[in-house]
Amino acid sequence: MEPFPADLIAQIATKLFRESSHTPTTGVPAGVPHGVPAVAPDNIRERLPTIPGMASHPNPLAIPEATHGSFPNVPHAVPVHSMNPSVAPSPMPGSMGSPTMQSPANPTELFGRAAPSASTPAVRPMTQDGLQRFVHGVRHQTPVQRNDCLGGEATRVRTRYDGIAAISSPTSQGLDVGSIRNDFPILNQRVHGQPLAWLDNAATTQKPQVVIDAISEFYATDNSNIHRAAHTLAARATEAYEQARTTVAKFLGARSEKDIVFARGTTEAINLVANTYGLRYLKKGDEILLSMVEHHANIVPWQMVAKRKGAEIKVIPVNDRGEIIMDEYLRLLNPKTRIVSLTHASNSLGTILPVAEMAHMAKRYGARVLVDGAQSVSHMPVNVRSMGCDFFVFSGHKIFGPTGIGALYIAEELHDVLPPWQGGGNMIKNVTFEKTTYSEAPAKFEAGTPNIADAVGLKAALDYVSRIGLPNIAAHEHSLLENATQQLSAIPGLRIIGTAREKVSVISFVLEGHSTEEIGKALDQAGIAVRSGHHCAQPSLRRFGVETTVRPSFSLYNHAGEIDRMVDVVRSLARK
């Protein structure tokens, strides 16, 4: 993470000081980041929502330090600088075995580009600094080198999956894409006679065999309703479901599995927060801060609640690259700010938002912070405690898990003060016709029979990702993104929308003289699946004067040959 620029620190301090000038601040104790006065102005404290239980907290505005909790060995809780990029991904027990290796007969046909020659630049070794950047996103000024996702020194071999080529490179510097592709049966097909290139990963990811097996095995052997019966299958199903919760907690670096609520996905989880925190604590005149690059799922629920409560939505603008304008954010923050709800990574532009810094700033005003991780969890390690958010949400289907399951992290201090959202079975302690008492979190937020089998599938997906390692995945995707960005930028008439310095592996573009739908269809004819449309993020695209874009998005099973095929189609359209 980059250090704060000095001028930004000065602005934060000045702004807070100005707003609290009638209130003495008491200096900055050690450990308080960025020189921000540690004690919030009294007027902020007064305007905190009256949350039962908060009063007993010594300083409700204090930023909790990320502490080592019950999951000391969580890979995703490891600070980036301590990761060792030279450690090869561990073998994947879920893999369907090593692909057969043969020497390439015609590599151009196989990979859609010339085979790497002796003069092909060797892969750039991944330095600690490089890893840090991969984990936090892409910088466009980084020199681009082709083919480096697959390891320059690697033995390049041909593998056929129903005629679909892949490269195996058993090095520590790149993923073994050939073996990984073998784990995803859906990739083994042709569309319009061409090998399927799935470049629509921001919409949904494909599922590895281990996930498919976990779901079908659950139904074949363990299926039962949970939490409510003495029989063996109920015990097994309950254990499987609760193990999934523990896995999610570890994956997010949460303190405990009690902090994790299962939901249908990101959308439902945000609605849960809006309808509990929002409806209970928002008042007339309160402000909700959202960024310009939010998905509709992080706009509409807040609009609905704001309308009911008389609260106002304020929008944090972005610059011409699609990056948050931090001094505008600072200007918007004020004691009326009740919640800051931010996407971790934009699904339309790819921008990674500096959510940890933004959360720290929001906390100084007593605001709650929600982070929408739909587009981040599959691309970078997440630690909700060091991020300092109150809520973190994501969808299983964006990270190789099933649809219909996702998770909501709720910081412990909010468990008791949030009301339940939906009522029904599973979330109660005792019911009479006069009165119901509720279970504790997380059961309080999970009314009715949950999606047990897909929680089991989600666990399998997160285990799969953990075995490969998010830093390895991030490095691979970084290469693909740089490669595609460089090639697409060179096409006359093509404009990339969203050129942030920190990006996940998403590219949005428009091509002069061609509708995005036309481009999407032409790519489909070549077997290449990309998204074209507004991506459920209309305000973010309108900021750049467009209604729709073409949006390829890359994942761990994509390779440079697929990007070359996509670029060829777009280039030939551009010539027309």
Ligand code: PLP
């Ligand atoms: N937030 C972001 C950033 C997304 O990209 C998406 C889906 O594309 C969502 C929220 C909504 O996710 P879901 O439809 O799985 O609830």
